[in-house]
Amino acid sequence: MNLCDKTQELISGYIDHELNQQDRQRVRVHIESCDQCRAVYEDLLAIKQEMGNLQYPECEEAQLDKIMKEPVAKGMAIIGWFILIIGFAGFMVWQLFTFYTEPSVPMWVKAGVFLIEAGVLLLLGSVLRQRLIALKTDKYKNVKF
Ligand SMILES: [Zn+2]
Known part of the structure; x- marks a missing residue:
């Protein structure tokens, strides 16, 4: 052949x-x-x-994935996550001196809000952690032959 x-x-x-x-x-x-x-x-x-059955190599998802793997976008995303987490943690500390110490707010409301916020913070932290791990392993995935 x-x-x-x-x-x-x-x-x-x-x-x-x-x-x-x-x-x-x-x-x-x-x-x-x-x-x-x-x-x-x-x-x-x-x-x-x-x-009309042409399959595009880069559907929106693949393209978005590629954009997200671009170093600048990646760095910005990580900084964004840090700001979000630090900002959210700061907001919780601020609440400690306002909302949480406010005598007119019932204890169970404070406890409920605290649990929700702690949960959100944990989720944000875990996503950021996954991103950082993905960033580290990515270096070796993109090796070209
Ligand atoms: Zn030929």
């Missing part, structure tokens, strides 16, 4: 983004240099587009 046959066999998968990185690269390199295979690719692409 020559390179053109092999490429043309993979073109459909290439258009549908079903190939692994190696095959995708092979097809791309080949159709860039081979008129015949590029014509096959363009025809098939046109057909698939007309049929």
Whole structure:
């Protein structure tokens, strides 16, 4: 089987983004240099587009994921989480001298509000922790060959 046959066999998968990185690269390199295979690719692409079943490689979710993995966005998100947690903790401390020490507020209301706030703070903390762990492990995931 020559390179053109092999490429043309993979073109459909290439258009549908079903190939692994190696095959995708092979097809791309080949159709860039081979008129015949590029014509096959363009025809098939046109057909698939007309049929309306073209699968986009980067749906909104994948794109958002990519944007979120970008270092600046990542750093900003982490700073945002810190500000949110510190701000929320500060708000709780401020309440300690106002809301919690207010004699007219019943004890059970104070206890209820405290529990809700402690829960939110724990959740924020756990999400931030997961983000930090994901950030650390990400470094090795993005190694290119
Ligand atoms: Zn070819």
